[in-house]
Amino acid sequence: METVSPVWYDRPMEKPPLQQIIPADFPELSKLVWNRDPHSPVDAEDVFHIYERNWRFVDTDALGARERQLIDDLGHRFGHGFGLVRTR
Numbered sequence: 001m002e003t004v005s006p007v008w009y010d011r012p013m014e015k016p017p018l019q020q021i022i023p024a025d026f027p028e029l030s031k032l033v034w035n036r037d038p039h040s041p042v043d044a045e046d047v048f049h050i051y052e053r054n055w056r057f058v059d060t061d062a063l064g065a066r067e068r069q070l071i072d073d074l075g076h077r078f079g080h081g082f083g084l085v086r087t088r
Helices: 027-032 044-057 065-078
Strands: none
Touching: 027 044, 027 065, 044 065
């Protein structure tokens, strides 16, 4: 039986799936978790929901490429292909 690599959204997985994210590594996310330790890991799905619930507070002009990629990946993975507001 042939082994097939898993896919996220019609593209081969280029890196292991995100399990936990450290908010302090992402400036806008770090601002959204003001009520918790930004250095403590958060489950990727919870991070998606944090962005989703608090999107109005995200300064999209301040998003760096790495954080934009994170948001895209989370949106595709947990947003059922819909994702968040376009960041580009």
